[in-house]
Amino acid sequence: MKGYTRVFALTVLLTLAITAVSFVPAACVPTTPTLVTIATVSSPGSITTNAATGLVMTCNTPYGSPLNCAMIDGTGTSSDFSALKGLTRRPVVLECPANYGTFNPYVKYVAGNDLIGSYGVPPSNRFVYQVARDGSSVVPFVRMNSQPLSAMCWNFTSGWSKLLYVADENGYAYTISPNGGLKSVAVGGLGDHTPDVVAESINIFPTDATLGPLSGAICLLYGRRSGTGSPGLIATLTLKGTKPIVNTFDTSGLGELSYLGIVPAGKNLYLAASGVNVVYGISASDMAPYAGKLLGLVKQSGTQGLYQIGWDGAKFTANLIVATPGAYLEGACFTKAGIGGIAAAP
Secondary structure, eight states: OOOOOOOOOSOOEEEOOOOOOEEOOGGGSSOOOOOEEEEEOSSOOOEEEETTTEEEEEOSTTTTOSOSEEEEOTTSOEEEOSSOOOOOSOOEEEEOOTTGGGGOTTOOOOTTEEEEEOOOSSGGGOEEEEEETTSOOEEEEEEOOSSOEEEEEEOOSSSSOSSEEEEETTSOEEEEOTTOOEEEOOOOOHHHHSTTEEEEEEEEOOOOGGGGGGTTOEEEEEEESSSSSOSEEEEEEEEETTEEEEEEEEOTTTOEEEEEEEOOTTOEEEEEETTTTEEEEEOHHHHGGGTTSEEEEEEESSOOEEEEEEEOSSSEEEEEEEEOTTOOEEEEEEESOOBTTBOOOO
16 A cells, blocks of 8 residues: 655646536437436445446445445345445545456556545545455555545546546545555646635546547536535646646536536446435436437536536537436446346347
C-alpha cells in the first residue's frame, strides 16, 4: 500500500469560462423510457455492475450503519455486501473490468475485485479498498490523505494514462497505479477557487468533436455545498500541447448533475435513487434511441430526472427524457445483465 504524494508536474491554466446550460423543448426527445423499480435499498448511492452478483451499491448513507454496501442479484433481491461499515458521508464503488490489463501490459489490477472508495471521516478511514466480488474479503489498497474521496472512474480512451482515476471532495483528480501509487493529474482543485462546490463525479470522454468541450477531456461534476449561486458546475480538463486547460460551465436553468456519460448500445441502465430508497432499471430497448448520446442525471435544484445533454457549438443543451420527482438520482451504470423486472439485453 503506497502513501500519498501530490505531484504538480504541469502548470494549470485556469479559464473560468462560465457558460449556462440552456433547454431544448422536450418534444425533441425521441421516446420516454419506462422506469422499472427492481429493488428496495436503504439510501442507495454510488452503483456499479458486478460480474458475480449483478449490481453492487453503497447504501445507508451518510452513516454506513449497519453496513456500507448492498448487492442485488438477478431476481432483484437485495442483501448485504462485504463487512465494510461506518464509512460516513458518501462512499463510492466501482467494478474492476476483467479485461482492463489488455490496454497496457503494466496495468495489472486484480480483476476479481470491486473497488470501494471511502468518503469517510476521520482521515484514518479514507482508503480505496479492494473487495472480492462476492464480498468475502476487504483489503485497504491506497490511503487518501487529502480531502475525502468522492468519485472514481476507469479511463478507456486515448490521450490519458489508462489507470484508475479518482477525485477528492475539493475537485483534485489523481491516478492510482496498480501498485497503489497516487499521483495528481493537475486538475487544480476548482474548490480552491470556488470553495462552495464539492466534486460529485469524474469521467473521461473520447475525442469526438460532437462532444464540444468534453472531447478528450477529464470531466468533473460539482454540486453546491449551500443553496447560494448556481446549482452546480461542469469542469473539463484538456491538454493544449503539454499544458492542461481547465474550463467551467455552470448549470443554471438545469440543476445539479450527479452523472454525465455516453449511453452504450445494447445495455440496460440501472439507477440509484436515494430519495425514494430504490434502484430503477430501464431496458436496453428503451435506451436504444439514446445510444451514443450524452446522458445526464439531475439530482436536485431543478427538475429531477434523466436528460439528453448536447453541445450546439456554443453552449450545452439539455432535453428532459423522463422526470423522477423526489428520486435524488445518485448514480448510474450500464450492463447487459437482466435484474429484477428488466430482461437481459440480447
